Amino acid sequence: MLSFRLRLTGLGRDRWRWDTDRWTSGESWIKPFAHPALERSLVHNGAQGACVVVRESAVVRESHAEGEFIRVELRPGRVRITAGLHGTAPVYLTAAGDLLEGSWYLPDLRHACTAGRLLDRAVVRALTRRHRYSSDTLFTGVHRLTERATATFTPEGLRIDYPPPALHVARARRLRPGVDPVEAFDGLLADIVARYAVPSAGVELSGGVDSANVALTVAALHREAGSYGLLFDGELGEQQQRRRDTLARRLGLRDVTVPAADWPPFTPGGCRASGVPHDPCGDFYLEAFQAAVDRAATLGVRVVFTGMGGDEIMALRLTERDTPLSEPGKVPWLGARARDALVEVDHNLAPVSPAPLPSLLVFAARNPTFLRSGVWPVSPLADPLLVRFGESLPVQWRRRKRLLRERLRRAGFPEEVADPPRPENFTALMQAGLRRHGLPLLERMLDDSILVDAGYVDRVALAAAHQRATAAEEVPDPLYDTIALEVGLRSLLEKGNDGQ
Numbered sequence: 139m140l141s142f143r144l145r146l147t148g149l150g151r152d153r154w155r156w157d158t159d160r161w162t163s164g165e166s167w168i169k170p171f172a173h174p175a176l177e178r179s180l181v182h183n184g185a186q187g188a189c190v191v192v193r194e195s196a197v198v199r200e201s202h203a204e205g206e207f208i209r210v211e212l213r214p215g216r217v218r219i220t221a222g223l224h225g226t227a228p229v230y231l232t233a234a235g236d237l238l239e240g241s242w243y244l245p246d247l248r249h250a251c252t253a254g255r256l257l258d259r260a261v262v263r264a265l266t267r268r269h270r271y272s273s274d275t276l277f278t279g280v281h282r283l284t285e286r287a288t289a290t291f292t293p294e295g296l297r298i299d300y301p302p303p304a305l306h307v308a309r310a311r312r313l314r315p316g317v318d319p320v321e322a323f324d325g326l327l328a329d330i331v332a333r334y335a336v337p338s339a340g341v342e343l344s345g346g347v348d349s350a351n352v353a354l355t356v357a358a359l360h361r362e363a364g365s366y367g368l369l370f371d372g373e374l375g376e377q378q379q380r381r382r383d384t385l386a387r388r389l390g391l392r393d394v395t396v397p398a399a400d401w402p403p404f405t406p407g408g409c410r411a412s413g414v415p416h417d418p419c420g421d422f423y424l425e426a427f428q429a430a431v432d433r434a435a436t437l438g439v440r441v442v443f444t445g446m447g448g449d450e451i452m453a454l455r456l457t458e459r460d461t462p463l464s465e466p467g468k469v470p471w472l473g474a475r476a477r478d479a480l481v482e483v484d485h486n487l488a489p490v491s492p493a494p495l496p497s498l499l500v501f502a503a504r505n506p507t508f509l510r511s512g513v514w515p516v517s518p519l520a521d522p523l524l525v526r527f528g529e530s531l532p533v534q535w536r537r538r539k540r541l542l543r544e545r546l547r548r549a550g551f552p553e554e555v556a557d558p559p560r561p562e563n564f565t566a567l568m569q570a571g572l573r574r575h576g577l578p579l580l581e582r583m584l585d586d587s588i589l590v591d592a593g594y595v596d597r598v599a600l601a602a603a604h605q606r607a608t609a610a611e612e613v614p615d616p617l618y619d620t621i622a623l624e625v626g627l628r629s630l631l632e633k634g635n636d637g638q
Contacts, residue, residue, distance in 0.1 A: 150186030245415035258479035307529035340439035345381035348448025357389035401426035403571030418626020447520030450494035451528030475593035492522035
């Protein structure tokens with residue numbers, strides 16, 4: 139929600155003043171992210187201190203809801219930064235000497251990202267798909283400010299303090315006689331969406347039940363809402379198009395789509411193949427996702443409501459599941475350095491949050507793309523209010539997302555919308571990207587690789603994996619993680635990448 143460059147030496151000597159797009163004071167500056175859904179304020183506290191707050195302006199104050207925010211407290215010799223609880227656009231921090239720098243966009247800090255500062259446990263998380271929500275990034279000395287966390291910068295250095303764990307509903311509850319959970323959910327979702335009395339609203343619409351439920355509420359409250367999304371090829375795409383057409387027609391949405399097949403992972407012309415600096419841990423389908431977001435932005439969408447969080451609020455507890463959760467598969471080409479770091483995968487984890495931890499990981503990976511296109515994302519299904527509601531629901535209402543499907547049926551949607559016979563999946567898109575573009579990149583890694591040179595990937599084992607994948611009917615998905623991490627690291631570490 140903001141970026142800044144703050145030098146402790148001199149803080150408090152000059153009053154903060156607004157200059158074009160930022161506040162300045164001596165050598166220091168703070169630049170809020172400019173967007174109609176956000177408001178900014180700076181208050182001087184006496185002669186030397188000041189406090190900056192950037193927060194969601196659309197949140198209705200009388201609702202007693204806490205919208206997203208970030209607060210920066212400034213005084214001579216100390217900076218304190220506190221994040222809100224939604225994790226929408228986490229700020230990344232790096233400190234050197236008396237200088238603290240931060241940005242919601244990781245590549246802004248790429249001068250602090252070097253191959254010699256790679257953090258072993260973060261690298262192995264990315265290579266093995268054991269993602270964790272943490273202040274860790276891929277680089278030592280570059281930190282993510284997680285939800286509710288506080289960063290304090292003094293002459294002694296930078297310290298990040300996690301908040302206490304959030305309280306959650308430990309077990310499902312019984313419904314009171316006469317209570318209709320579908321009606322209760324409908325009211326809660328409407329209350330959350332209604333906080334955002336914003337113009338130019340859009341819905342990230344896949345045709346699945348999560349985004350369809352969000353669209354149902356958004357369309358009722360925003361009469362001029364639009365929708366956008368990726369459209370797949372083949373029979374899956376035909377079914378998806380029918381669902382989209384039904385939703386758009388019934389809800390009055392202005393719907394636009396982007397052909398997913400045009401933007402597989404690593405496609406030429408995409409940001410990764412072009413070497414544009416980007417977060418190596420960004421969205422799996424970054425090229426297609428960015429194309430869809432850019433399309434929505436060109437149509438004037440400024441605030442997007444997403445269906446993120448639907449899986450989490452309808453999730454079954456381990457004790458409620460018929461089958462255990464599957465563990466991530468082994469990655470046979472891990473090098474010695476990565477294998478040694480596996481024992482540290484669960485070190486320095488952020489505590490349990492009010493919002494679902496998987497959603498927060500997705501926000502960190504995806505939301506910078508929204509912001510880069512001038513769009514502010516809102517994910518009402520990840521709101522702590524709905525999280526607690528979902529945790530309280532009897533298991534029969536969460537199993538196979540029964541509540542969400544029943545709400546669509548009651549709204550008059552056909553079964554193809556309420557319970558699609560072929561759920562949307564990205565398998566074909568991933569395979570196309572790996573086969574056409576990923577394997578050639580992997581072949582180049584055999585001769586020149588940051589990950590191999592650093593000891594995270596074994597060159598001989600990777601060569602064998604490449605040979606098997608070339609001959610196989612399907613390219614193993616774990617190769618994506620290795621290629622994406624290599625390409626992403628190169629985008630940050632190689633000189634000459636200017637982000638254009």
